Amino acid sequence: MDIFLQQLINGLVVGSIYALIALGYTMVYGIMQLINFAHGEIVMIGAMVTITCINLLLGMGVQMPGPVLLLVGLLMAIPVSMFLGFAIEKVAYQPLRKAPRLAPLITAIGVSIVLQQVAMLIWGRNYRPFPSILPTEVHIIGGAAITDLQIAIIVLALLLMGGLFYLIEKTKLGRAMRATSQNPEVAKLMGVNVNHIISMTFIIGSALGAVAGVMVAANYDQAHAYMGFMIGLKAFTAAVLGGIGNIGGAVLGGILLGIIESLGSGYLGDLTGGVLGSHYKDIFAFVVLIIVLVFRPSGLMGERVAERA
């Protein structure tokens, strides 16, 4: 029972992070039917900038509690990622607005590679350790361990998701975003500035991505220029699982994928008699992706495919 609970907690933590990143994919897809494969790199750069900031502050001998240091780093990283997301859209995607859909998709992969290489030039090719500034004590709940960091990740992720729901459902900006997503031509006719809405979508998605990047780095104690690739693919899988373009679906898909992956890797050794160990956990995400694409391509909460056809 305690292994189950432990894996459930781990899955919930990782799943919250996937969900935050999946929101970035799904928002952009909802507005312009583009899979922004560079989103994983925005997550990575959020993590890298935070680590650099914290190290700089530590190097200057600043005396601050760990969580405050982390918060300062995060507050530096969010604008960087927001600007990056905004700039990528302006430079790489906006000129291709009327091009066939394959063109922006390939461009997205290109942008992703460029950002990886730039990150490697800046931060080197080695793993960057996350500074040990956070409390490491664990709380035991029902036989399972959970750290303050893990609690903070889940709480912050839920708060951000709640904020995003509020923004999309209740504010004028959100209304304009939904209108643009459902019918850009008519939205334009109603005075909605569609370019502006697209920029805002990238900016908001990138801010969530930066926070998620810091969560990943803090949770695994390291960051790497290539980390965005795998985490991006998994979040993309989560978005597809929930139904790409669907905000609630991204959250559900992310948390579900985190739990599947965590429980799967926890029991994989037992199930296969030790042939496959927990380091095979990545296969779960992609098995899920294949199953969804074969049996329910519109995802758990998706319904847009038929509507658009």
Next chain:
Amino acid sequence: MTDVLLKISGINKRFGGLHALSDVGLTIKQGEIYGLIGPNGAGKTTLFNVLTGLYQPDEGEFTFNGKDLFRKKPNVVVEAGIARTFQNIRLFANMSALENVMVGQHVRSVTGVFGAILRTPKARAEEAAITAKAEALLAYVGIADRAQELARNLSYGDQRRLEIARALATNPTLLALDEPAAGMNPKETDDLKKLMEKIRADGVTILLIEHDVKLMMGLCDRIAVLDYGKKIAEGVPEEVKSNPRVIEAYLGVAPE
């Protein structure tokens, strides 16, 4: 009734080899209901799209309320005061009726992104005003009780009404309706006619495309007839009805 509101002249629009509109000119006066009829493919909807900025005409002149709207973008046209509905209904299907009308007010509202996120008092006041106006407009077109329903779940007639409410939300001087009675039963058509008369009485000029000739004859102050992209007649309904070129366009001419 004599002030000219909209004036176009010499409008040409070609799609490749197809001359969809050739030298079309017309004037719409303040406060009238102006009808546009013609056989299928005559260019009515093309002209509509030119008048609402969705199509850019190749040549011609287009002034509205003293402003030059020739080859202007749709949002500029809406801001100048021309709102439209579509022949095939184009609502925001997954938003509530109320929200559809709220989006319609976007063009006239001022709250920026940060105001919307931070919920400044000004933004809150504007949001309340937008909601109140949207509710009033739904009541005006007679679907106040459907406010929270998703647009796609409304009946066909109610969807038409919602499109009109959304168009009115942009505060238009001229409301352009593209076949609003299409697919409606006689009762719904009659209600629609009353609604249009009410809108006109409240000071909005109406431009109307419709196939229902009986409705048009009873409702419009003046009618223009298009055939093969050319205006072949214009005048009060009785004149148009007895114009030989119109009869020919609609019924064909007997071989000699």
